[in-house]
Amino acid sequence: MTAFAHDALPGFAALRTKFMTILEGAQADIASHAMDAWNAETAAGKTTSLAAARAILHKIAGSAGSFGLKDVGAAASACEAMIDTHLDAPASDRQPCPSDILIAIDDFVSRCEPYLDAA
Amino acid sequence: MEPLLQGHTYAIFFHDLRPLKVRTRTLQLARKGERIMKILAVDDDPIILELLSQFVAASGDHKLVTAESGAEALEVIAQVGLRPFDCFLFDIQMPQMDGVMLTRAVRGLARHAQTPIVMLTAMSDKRYADAAFAAGATDYLTKPFEMGEFSSRLQVVDQMVSARRPRTNKIFSTCTSGRDGSAPPIVPEYPQLHEPIAIHDVENTIEYLAMENYVAQLSRSALFGSTTFAFSIRQIEKFYARMSSFEFYSLISDVAEVISDTLRAHQFLMSHAGNGTFVCVTEGGWCPEAVQLMDKANLALSRAELFDNAGLRLQPRVSIGEAIRLIRQTGPSLMGAIAQAHTSAEAASTAHEAERNNLWTEEHSA
Numbered sequence: 001m002t003a004f005a006h007d008a009l010p011g012f013a014a015l016r017t018k019f020m021t022i023l024e025g026a027q028a029d030i031a032s033h034a035m036d037a038w039n040a041e042t043a044a045g046k047t048t049s050l051a052a053a054r055a056i057l058h059k060i061a062g063s064a065g066s067f068g069l070k071d072v073g074a075a076a077s078a079c080e081a082m083i084d085t086h087l088d089a090p091a092s093d094r095q096p097c098p099s100d101i102l103i104a105i106d107d108f109v110s111r112c113e114p115y116l117d118a119a
Numbered sequence: 120m121e122p123l124l125q126g127h128t129y130a131i132f133f134h135d136l137r138p139l140k141v142r143t144r145t146l147q148l149a150r151k152g153e154r155i156m157k158i159l160a161v162d163d164d165p166i167i168l169e170l171l172s173q174f175v176a177a178s179g180d181h182k183l184v185t186a187e188s189g190a191e192a193l194e195v196i197a198q199v200g201l202r203p204f205d206c207f208l209f210d211i212q213m214p215q216m217d218g219v220m221l222t223r224a225v226r227g228l229a230r231h232a233q234t235p236i237v238m239l240t241a242m243s244d245k246r247y248a249d250a251a252f253a254a255g256a257t258d259y260l261t262k263p264f265e266m267g268e269f270s271s272r273l274q275v276v277d278q279m280v281s282a283r284r285p286r287t288n289k290i291f292s293t294c295t296s297g298r299d300g301s302a303p304p305i306v307p308e309y310p311q312l313h314e315p316i317a318i319h320d321v322e323n324t325i326e327y328l329a330m331e332n333y334v335a336q337l338s339r340s341a342l343f344g345s346t347t348f349a350f351s352i353r354q355i356e357k358f359y360a361r362m363s364s365f366e367f368y369s370l371i372s373d374v375a376e377v378i379s380d381t382l383r384a385h386q387f388l389m390s391h392a393g394n395g396t397f398v399c400v401t402e403g404g405w406c407p408e409a410v411q412l413m414d415k416a417n418l419a420l421s422r423a424e425l426f427d428n429a430g431l432r433l434q435p436r437v438s439i440g441e442a443i444r445l446i447r448q449t450g451p452s453l454m455g456a457i458a459q460a461h462t463s464a465e466a467a468s469t470a471h472e473a474e475r476n477n478l479w480t481e482e483h484s485a
Binding site: 061 | 164166167169170173174177210212214239241262263265266
């Protein structure tokens, strides 16, 4: 975990605890949206699920690093970029959810585990 | 209550301003002599707003107001009778109204036409960051935040606010609205010739400080295809000497519009850098052919019907300087390249005038 000057701010420890609670819920929601995208029978269903996962990943990518979870933030950012690339591709609505995205999200979820266990 | 910072006394006021659900947290730390900035932070992630609250509290005696959406932010800004904000912190990616749209809306408000706007961006937001600068953002801060960097950016903003305060106290404006029907331009009463003038209602034209921040954030790959060059208005001293502040502002703004139209087919940002000189940065690999571009801009200027307040026709002409590719430039050398573009345009302007005078003298002596 990276130490920052702001770690010593009064109230930061409580905010970090709050973030860990949010992360726990976010991790579960992202995994759920990823599975929905994988199992989606329509392009619209896949897109909706991936977009929902992406919205949560974007927030985690922007905040995790400030709470010392730099690798979690980077993994979330990587997932976000992969989802963007897939959804922006011209033939996206004719393709199923790529397995690479699922693998990347699985990596993100795995990276969260030790932090959540330690919290 | 437990002290926030050891050795300081403080009071916290935490209100819920229904129905806006805006949380205002005022931290009055006992640091006498520091100016209080009123800051509005907008982000759809509540944890980021809480983090910013902590950072702002630890960065000085400032007042932070937070909002979770662009619409909510505009409602807060529109509240009459309250002191205007000194600084905005806007997240770029937000649902419904994103940070770029919000920046554009705030720049349309007369009292916030020049208020510093710092965009909060993730590394993946580069395309949005470019649009934010074009919409009028002053600087950017990359997520995830770190306290040290945040404080130093806030200090820069604080200095900007301080520098502007004496001038903006004596602002006047003689026209009722901007060219696009937006708020009237804010014109400093006694602008110095060498000072950059902020123009917010011309496409792809940004403040000079924002231009410096924009160039500083260009990635190595973006620098590969980027070029800087500048246009300089010939005989700018003469225009400056005989014009009122508003006339001079209007001239700068009108020439900016002509240059912006001339560059319309390209991906660019430009800024008035002082002395009637406009620094441009293009991306996407395009490098201008200087003489052709200068002729095109001057043709457009000759077609534009520009008049001063007395109804006399103005016929400004511009010169263009050296085009400098930004590839392999970093940090100070990037700023050096911008300065070089600026200087070379002014030198070209001086040379054009000297050449014109020589031609006139030769014709008469022949």
